[in-house]
Every structure is written in structure tokens, then in C-alpha cells.
Amino acid sequence: MKRILAFLILFALIIPLCPVSAVEAAQTDIAISVGADETERNFVWYSLSSQPGSLRLWIDWEPMEYLGAYSSTVAKATDGEYFIHRVTLKNLLPEIDFVYQLVNEDVESPLYRFSTPALGDFSFVFAGDPQLGESKDPTKDREGWALALERISSHEVFRDAAFLLSAGDHVDEKNNEAHFDDLLHHEALTGIPMANVIGNHEAKSEIFSQHFFRPNDSADYGVTKAGGDCYFLFHDVLFFLINSNNKNTEPLWKPCLQSIPIPFGRSSPSTIPCTP
Numbered sequence: 001m002k003r004i005l006a007f008l009i010l011f012a013l014i015i016p017l018c019p020v021s022a023v024e025a026a027q028t029d030i031a032i033s034v035g036a037d038e039t040e041r042n043f044v045w046y047s048l049s050s051q052p053g054s055l056r057l058w059i060d061w062e063p064m065e066y067l068g069a070y071s072s073t074v075a076k077a078t079d080g081e082y083f084i085h086r087v088t089l090k091n092l093l094p095e096i097d098f099v100y101q102l103v104n105e106d107v108e109s110p111l112y113r114f115s116t117p118a119l120g121d122f123s124f125v126f127a128g129d130p131q132l133g134e135s136k137d138p139t140k141d142r143e144g145w146a147l148a149l150e151r152i153s154s155h156e157v158f159r160d161a162a163f164l165l166s167a168g169d170h171v172d173e174k175n176n177e178a179h180f181d182d183l184l185h186h187e188a189l190t191g192i193p194m195a196n197v198i199g200n201h202e203a204k205s206e207i208f209s210q211h212f213f214r215p216n217d218s219a220d221y222g223v224t225k226a227g228g229d230c231y232f233l234f235h236d237v238l239f240f241l242i243n244s245n246n247k248n249t250e251p252l253w254k255p256c257l258q259s260i261p262i263p264f265g266r267s268s269p270s271t272i273p274c275t276p
Contacts, residue, residue: 026047026104026107026109027045027053027085027102027104027107027109028045028181028185029044029045029046029181029184029185029211030043030044030045030102030109030112030184030189030190031189031194031211031212031213032114032189032190032191032192032193033193033195033212033213033215034163034193034194034215034232034234035088035090035215035232036215036216036233037232037233037234038094038162038234039090039092040088040089040090040092040215041088041114041193042086042088042089042215043086043087043088043089043100043102043213044085044086044210044211044213045085045102046082046083046084046085046211047082047085047104048081048082048083049104049105050074050076050083051074051104051105052071052072052085053071053074053085053102053103053104054069054070054071054072054087055069055087055089055100055101055102056069056070056101056102056103057069057089057099058098058099058100059097059098059099060097060099060113064099069103070087071087072085072086072087073086073087075210077207078175079207084210085102085104086213088213092116093116094116094118094119095115095116095117095119096115097113097114097115098113098115098116099112099113100112100114112190112191113190113191114191114192114193115191117160117162119235121235122160122162122234122235123160123161124161124163124165124195125158125161125165126165126167127148127152127165127166127167128166128167128168128169129167129169129199130145130148130166130170130183131169131170131201132170132171132179132180132182132183133172133173133178133179133182134172138178138182141182142182142185145182145183145186146186146188149188149189149192150188152164152188153188153191162193162234163193163194163234164194164195165239166194166195166197167197167199168196168197168198168199168200169199169200169201169202170183170196170199170201170202170208171183171201171202171205173201174201174202174203174204174205174207174226175205175207177207180207180211184211194212195214195239195241196208196212196214196241197241197242197243198224198227198241198245200245202226203224203225203226203243204224204226204245205225205226206225206226208225209225209226209227212227214230214241215230215231215232216230216231216232217230218230221246222242222243222244222246223243223246224243224245224246226243226245227243228243229241229242229243
């Protein structure tokens with residue numbers, strides 16, 4: 001009895017010393033997206049902390065060079081429990097290996113890594129319909145997706161891929177957070193930037209827009225609950241990700257003609273007098 005009493009007293013003394021917020025502030029569902037161009041990366045993660053978090057960044061040299069901490073924006077997630085944290089990194093140089101760490105309150109994530117590709121020619125991985133949850137066997141779906149990501153992140157064929165272009169239908173049920181968890185809870189995705197097209201399975205899901213921080217996401221064109229049309233520029237290649245789930249019958253395009261050549265390039269949007 002004395003031993004049991006002593007144990008209970010010790011347990012009661014230890015419990016208050018445990019940082020309760022440490023568990024609550026832990027980061028989950030980490031995703032990197034391509035930015036507006038090849039010099040940017042968008043980061044998003046979930047935390048139970050409502051306070052702004054930060055992303056610490058280093059160059060992966062020996063020793064590592066600390067570049068600073070970047071504060072996150074914060075918004076309430078649809079589930080009513082978590083908060084969405086977002087950070088955009090800009091002016092990233094090519095052919096650099098970076099190390100980053102997410103911080104919420106006193107909780108620090110493990111160190112993660114990502115790289116920027118060299119200038120010039122580039123490659124990317126095209127994938128579609130992972131549709132986590134479709135088989136009704138969560139373990140099977142999660143393991144299959146994990147195997148695909150492992151090959152993308154480690155196989156020689158994909159070694160120099162700049163990003164993963166996902167053609168949609170990421171999950172089976174649009175409002176099922178467990179399906180999004182199965183999609184995102186993979187170490188490989190902490191280092192692979194994604195470009196995510198909105199599929200019909202998630203088109204009516206606000207959760208999709210909260211888990212993916214897509215560049216130039218339109219509030220006017222192709223809009224559903226998941227987001228709109230979006231675009232990004234990568235090494236002088238302009239990518240349009242069209243949300244074809246918008247069934248608006250109004251004209252989406254207004255063709256225009258002019259008698260002089262249009263100077264295509266990075267500055268062309270500001271030089272074309274025609275507007276959509």
C-alpha cells in the first residue's frame with residue numbers, strides 16, 4: 001500500500017510538469033506546393049495552436065547556414081479543431097539544398113529537407129487519382145500511396161524531378177479528414193513540392209483548399225468550394241491548372257486580336273491590352 005501511495009504521489013507531481021501545449025501544438029498534414037514561379041515554395045500544415053507559427057530555414061551546407069524564421073498566417077480549419085498555418089518562401093536560389101523546421105509555440109518539428117532544381121531544362125512527375133479511401137481498406141490505400149511516393153522520392157528515374165503534378169481525385173470522400181490524413185501523412189511529402197489539380201471527388205470540399213496552398217488560386221474563374229483555376233510559371237513554362245468541375249455556362253474566355261506580335265515571356269501579361 002505504501003508503494004502504491006508513493007507511486008500515486010509521484011505521478012501527481014509529474015503530471016503538472018508535462019507541457020500540455022506541446023501535444024496540442026504538434027504539426028501534422030505538412031504539404032509543400034509550387035509557388036508563383038520556380039523561386040517560390042508554399043508550405044501549409046495543421047496545428048491545434050491558434051498562435052502564429054514559424055518556418056525556420058537553413059542552407060544545407062557544412063555547417064548549415066541559418067537564413068531566418070518566417071511567420072505563418074493562421075486560419076481556423078473546417079473541422080473546428082485544427083488551425084491552418086501557411087508560409088510562402090520567396091527568392092529561393094536554384095540548385096540549393098534547404099533544411100526547414102516548423103515551430104508552433106514551444107514545439108519544434110523534426111528537420112525536413114527540400115531542394116531547388118537547376119536552371120534550364122527540368123522534369124516533373126505526373127500522377128493522378130490516388131483517391132485515398134476508394135477501396136474501403138484504409139491500410140491498403142495508405143500503403144499503396146506510400147509505395148508510390150517512396151519510388152518518386154528515391155528512384156533514380158525521378159531523382160531530378162522538380163515537382164509532383166497531381167491530376168486530381170486525391171481522396172474518395174470530399175469531407176473525410178481521415179482520407180486527407182492518409183494522403184498527407186508521409187515523410188516523402190515533406191520534401192516534394194506538389195501542383196494539385198482539383199478533381200471531381202474533392203471539388204466541393206473546403207478541406208482541399210485548406211490542405212493545399214496553391215499559387216494564384218483564382219477567386220473568379222473555375223471556382224468551386226475547393227478553389228478555382230490556378231497557374232504558375234516554372235522556368236519560362238506557364239502551367240494552367242483548370243478546375244473543370246465548375247459548370248458555369250457563362251463564357252470563361254474572351255478571345256482578342258491585335259495586329260502586332262504579342263511579346264510572350266515573363267513580362268507579357270502586363271503588355272497585352274486584352275483582358276479576360
